[in-house]
Amino acid sequence: MYFHQILLFIIHKFNGERSQTASYYLLKGKKSGQTIQDVTYFQLHSYFSLFPKLSKESYDEAIKILQKNEYVQIENAYISLAEKGYQQVNNMEKPRFNGWLYRGNEQIFWKRVELIVQTLSQFKFQQKKFIPNQKDIEIQHFVKKYFQKRDFQSPQFYTSFKLQLFQLFESANLEQFQKELFVYRLSGYKKSGLTWDQLTNYYSKTELDLKFAFIECLHILIDAISKEQHPDLFDLLDGVEVEVPLTESAVKTNNLFSKGYSIEEVAEMRFLKKNTIEDHVIEIVSANPDFPVEPFISNEQIEKVLEIAGKYKSKKLKLIREYVPDLSYFQIRLALTKGEEVNG
Amino acid sequence: MDKLTEVLQSKFGYTSFREGQKEIVEQILAGRDVVAVLPTGMGKSLLFQLPAYFLTGSVLIVSPLLSLMQDQVEQLKMIGEKSVVAVNSFLTFAQKENVFQNLGAYKFIFTSPEMLQNDRFNKILASIDIAYIVADEAHCISQWGFDFRPDYLRISKWLQSNQHSNVLALTATATKKVVEDIEKTLCMQKPFSYIHSVDRPAIAYEVKEVETQQEKKDWVIQRIISTSGPGILYTQSRKKSEMYAEELKKRGVKVSYYHAKMDQEDRILVQQQFQQGHLEWICATNAFGMGIHKDNIRQIIHDHIPTSIASYMQEVGRAGRNGEQSIASLIYCARDVEQAFFISIKDFPEEIDIKYFFQNDEKIIQLPETTTRILKYWKEELSEKETIELFSSIKQAKWIEIQKLYDLFQNDECVRKQLLHYFGEELITRPNNCCTVCSLNPKEILFSREPAVFKKDILNWNDRLNELLP
Numbered sequence: 001m002y003f004h005q006i007l008l009f010i011i012h013k014f015n016g017e018r019s020q021t022a023s024y025y026l027l028k029g030k031k032s033g034q035t036i037q038d039v040t041y042f043q044l045h046s047y048f049s050l051f052p053k054l055s056k057e058s059y060d061e062a063i064k065i066l067q068k069n070e071y072v073q074i075e076n077a078y079i080s081l082a083e084k085g086y087q088q089v090n091n092m093e094k095p096r097f098n099g100w101l102y103r104g105n106e107q108i109f110w111k112r113v114e115l116i117v118q119t120l121s122q123f124k125f126q127q128k129k130f131i132p133n134q135k136d137i138e139i140q141h142f143v144k145k146y147f148q149k150r151d152f153q154s155p156q157f158y159t160s161f162k163l164q165l166f167q168l169f170e171s172a173n174l175e176q177f178q179k180e181l182f183v184y185r186l187s188g189y190k191k192s193g194l195t196w197d198q199l200t201n202y203y204s205k206t207e208l209d210l211k212f213a214f215i216e217c218l219h220i221l222i223d224a225i226s227k228e229q230h231p232d233l234f235d236l237l238d239g240v241e242v243e244v245p246l247t248e249s250a251v252k253t254n255n256l257f258s259k260g261y262s263i264e265e266v267a268e269m270r271f272l273k274k275n276t277i278e279d280h281v282i283e284i285v286s287a288n289p290d291f292p293v294e295p296f297i298s299n300e301q302i303e304k305v306l307e308i309a310g311k312y313k314s315k316k317l318k319l320i321r322e323y324v325p326d327l328s329y330f331q332i333r334l335a336l337t338k339g340e341e342v343n344g
Numbered sequence: 345m346d347k348l349t350e351v352l353q354s355k356f357g358y359t360s361f362r363e364g365q366k367e368i369v370e371q372i373l374a375g376r377d378v379v380a381v382l383p384t385g386m387g388k389s390l391l392f393q394l395p396a397y398f399l400t401g402s403v404l405i406v407s408p409l410l411s412l413m414q415d416q417v418e419q420l421k422m423i424g425e426k427s428v429v430a431v432n433s434f435l436t437f438a439q440k441e442n443v444f445q446n447l448g449a450y451k452f453i454f455t456s457p458e459m460l461q462n463d464r465f466n467k468i469l470a471s472i473d474i475a476y477i478v479a480d481e482a483h484c485i486s487q488w489g490f491d492f493r494p495d496y497l498r499i500s501k502w503l504q505s506n507q508h509s510n511v512l513a514l515t516a517t518a519t520k521k522v523v524e525d526i527e528k529t530l531c532m533q534k535p536f537s538y539i540h541s542v543d544r545p546a547i548a549y550e551v552k553e554v555e556t557q558q559e560k561k562d563w564v565i566q567r568i569i570s571t572s573g574p575g576i577l578y579t580q581s582r583k584k585s586e587m588y589a590e591e592l593k594k595r596g597v598k599v600s601y602y603h604a605k606m607d608q609e610d611r612i613l614v615q616q617q618f619q620q621g622h623l624e625w626i627c628a629t630n631a632f633g634m635g636i637h638k639d640n641i642r643q644i645i646h647d648h649i650p651t652s653i654a655s656y657m658q659e660v661g662r663a664g665r666n667g668e669q670s671i672a673s674l675i676y677c678a679r680d681v682e683q684a685f686f687i688s689i690k691d692f693p694e695e696i697d698i699k700y701f702f703q704n705d706e707k708i709i710q711l712p713e714t715t716t717r718i719l720k721y722w723k724e725e726l727s728e729k730e731t732i733e734l735f736s737s738i739k740q741a742k743w744i745e746i747q748k749l750y751d752l753f754q755n756d757e758c759v760r761k762q763l764l765h766y767f768g769e770e771l772i773t774r775p776n777n778c779c780t781v782c783s784l785n786p787k788e789i790l791f792s793r794e795p796a797v798f799k800k801d802i803l804n805w806n807d808r809l810n811e812l813l814p
Contacts, residue, residue: 117812117813120813121812124814129422129423129424131422132418133609133612133613133616135414135608137434137439138436158813169805169809176805179805180803180804180805180808182805183805183808183812184808185609186808186809186812187613187616187812188811188812188813189812190620191620191811191812192613192616192617192620192622193609193613195600195606195614196610197600197601197610198600201593
C-alpha cells in the first residue's frame with residue numbers, strides 16, 4: 001500500500017495536469033527538461049529520483065490497481081485523483097523523502113554502513129577473513145580508506161561507532177518497522193541479513209512497499225546525521241548529497257549567466273534554442289532561490305501571476321496567460337517557480 | 345618437506361596435496377601446457393594459484409563468467425593475497441586507467457575474453473612479464489561444451505598473435521571431444537593432460553518417472569518435508585522456484601528461492617543463510633551454484649530433465665563434497681524432454697533472425713542480448729549460409745544431448761556406469777548405494793527430517809544490533 005500511497009501523493013500534486021507517465025519519470029529521476037520543470041512547478045522535489053530502478057511493469061501494475069479501485073481516474077491521457085484518492089491523501093501522513101538531494105545515492109550510504117558493520121562484527125569475533133557482502137569496488141575502497149584513517153580495530157572506535165549508530169536510531173523520527181528493516185538487512189558474524197522476500201512475508205507487505213519504506217528510512221537517517229553528534233557516520237555521507245542539483249547542461253548555462261551573458265547570448269554561444277536556455281533558468285531558479293530573476297521578470301509581474309494562479313487554483317499556463325497576455329509562457333513559468341519557493 | 349608442500353602449508357593452510365594436484369603443479373612449473381579436468385571442489389583454484397609463488401611475472405587468468413571471476417578474486421583475498429586484480433567491464437574508465445598503469449605489479453590478473461579485445465589492454469599485457477596463462481571454465485571454449493561462449497573463441501586468435509606463455513586449461517566437466525577442442529583452440533603444444541574421474545562414489549542416483557506434473561510436485565514436496573537436507577531443488581524457471589519455496593514454507597520448511605532476477609544483495613544473503621545452516625533448502629534455477637562453498641549438501645533434486653549430461657553432472661556434483669553419503673534424485677515426466685529442448689535453444693536465433701542480422705544493421709534488430717552477442721561473433725567469422733548451417737547443427741547436437749540424457753534415465757542400465765561412459769570412463773567399483781537401477785535403498789541414505797520448531801520470530805532492532813555488534 002505504501003507505494004500506492006506515494007503515487008497518490010504525486011498524482012495529487014500533479015493536479016490533473018500531466019499524463020500517467022509523468023510520475024514514473026519523476027520516480028526514475030529522468031533528467032529531461034520536462035521532468036525537471038515539473039519538479040519545480042508542482043513542488044515534487046521530495047519524490048524526484050526516488051527509485052531509479054523502478055520497472056515500468058511494476059509501475060503500470062500499480063496504476064492499474066489504483067484505477068480499478070477508483071483511487072485515480074484517467075481522462076484524455078491526464079491522470080488525476082478520484083474522490084476516494086482525495087480521502088486517502090487527506091488521511092495519510094506525508095512521506096518524508098528527500099529525493100531531490102539524494103537521488104538514489106542513499107544506497108551508497110547504506111552500502112558503506114553495511115560493509116562497516118559486517119567488518120566490525122566479523123572482527124569482533126576474531127574473523128579477519130570473510131567475504132564482503134558489498135561487491136562494488138568503489139564501496140570497498142571507500143570503506144578501506146575510512147578504516148585506514150581510523151584505528152578501526154581499537155575498542156574505542158568500535159564503541160564510538162556503535163554508540164553513534166544507536167544514538168541515531170533512537171533519536172531519528174522513524175517508525176519501529178523502519179528501524180527493523182534497516183537492522184535486519186545488515187549482516188555480521190554468523191548472522192546474515194534477511195532478504196526482501198523474507199521481510200515481505202514477515203510484514204505481509206509487498207516488496208516495493210518495503211523498499212520505499214527503506215529508502216524513506218535512509219533519507220530520514222541521513223537528514224538526522226550531524227557532524228557534532230555522529231562524526232563517524234557523518235564521514236559516510238561523502239558524495240551522497242548531490243552537490244549541484246542541476247543537469248550538466250544547466251550548469252554550463254549557469255556559468256555563462258554568472259559572467260553576465262543574456263539568454264539570447266547564451267543560446268547563441270551554446271548552439272541551443274532559446275527555449276532550452278529558458279528551461280535552464282527555471283531549473284536554476286528552483287535549485288537556487290537567490291538567483292536574480294529581475295532581468296527576466298519584475299516583482300509586480302510575479303505577484304500578478306501568483307494571484308491568478310491562486311484565484312483559479314491552476315498552474316495551467318494557457319489559462320493564466322489569458323489574464324496576462326503581455327507575459328510570455330517563460331515568464332509565467334518563472335513566476336510560478338518563484339511562487340513555489342514562497343509557499344513550499 | 346619439499347618446497348611445494350611448504351608453500352601449500354604456509355599460503356593455503358593445507359598439509360598435503362589432493363590427488364593429482366602436485367603432478368599438475370610440477371608440469372606447470374616445468375613450462376608445459378596443461379589441461380586439467382577436475383570435479384568442482386577438488387581444488388582446481390589451487391592449481392593456478394600455487395605455481396605463481398615459484399615463478400616471476402604475473403599470472404593471467406581468463407574467465408568467461410564474471411560472477412566466477414569475482415568469487416575467485418575474493419577467495420584469493422581471503423587467504424591474504426592482495427596482489428589481485430580483476431580487469432573487466434565493471435571497472436570505470438578511471439579505475440581501468442589506474443589498474444593499467446600498474447598492471448605488471450599484480451601477481452594475479454583476472455580478465456574476461458571480451459577484455460582481450462581491448463587494444464590498450466593488449467599493449468600493456470604485451471609489455472609485462474607473464475608467467476603463464478590460465479583458461480578457466482575451459483569447456484566454454486568448445487561449442488560441444490554445455491556452456492559454449494563464442495567470445496571465448498577469441499582467446500585463440502589472441503594467443504596466436506601474442507607472446508606465447510604456457511597455458512593451463514581448467515574445467516570440471518569435459519568429454520574427450522571437448523578436451524580435444526580445448527587443446528586445439530588454445531594452440532597447445534603436446535599438452536600434459538590430467539583427467540580426474542568424474543565418478544563421485546558418495547552420490548547415489550535416484551531416478552523416477554511419473555505421469556503428471558502434479559504427481560511430480562507432490563513427490564518433491566513430500567520428499568523435502570519428510571527427509572533432511574541440506575539440499576538444493578533445481579527447477580527450470582524462476583516462477584517454479586518461487587512456487588516451490590512458497591509451498592514448502594507453508595509446510596514449515598526453512599527454504600528460500602534463488603534465481604538470477606533477484607537483487608544481488610538478496611542473492612548473497614540467501615547463499616549466506618544456506619551456508620550458515622539457517623536454511624534447509626534452496627529452490628533454485630541453474631543460476632545457483634557458482635561460488636557456493638558448502639560441503640555438507642546431502643540432497644540434490646531435479647524436477648526436470650537438464651539440458652545436457654554435463655550440466656546435470658555439474659549440478660549434482662554440489663552434493664557430498666565432504667565425502668558423506670548423499671543422494672541426487674531426478675523426477676520427470678515424458679513430456680519434460682521437449683521442455684528441456686525448448687529451454688536449451690531458447691536463446692538461439694531462428695534462420696530468419698540470422699538472415700536479417702546479416703543483411704541489416706545489427707542495432708535495429710530486437711534479439712535477446714546473448715543471441716546478439718553470439719551472432720555478432722559469427723558474423724565476423726562466417727558467411728550467412730555457414731552461420732545458418734552452424735546453428736542448425738548445434739540445435740541438432742543439443743537435441744541429441746538431451747535425448748542421450750533421457751535415454752540414460754530410461755533404459756535399464758546402471759546410471760553411474762552410463763554417466764562415466766559418457767565421459768569416456770569405465771566403472772570399476774560400484775558403491776553399495778549406486779543408483780535406482782542397480783541397488784539403492786533411500787532409507788539408508790535419507791534421514792528423517794526433524795520438523796523445524798516453528799515459532800514466528802519477533803524482530804527487535806535493538807537486540808539484533810546488539811547481536812551484530814556485541
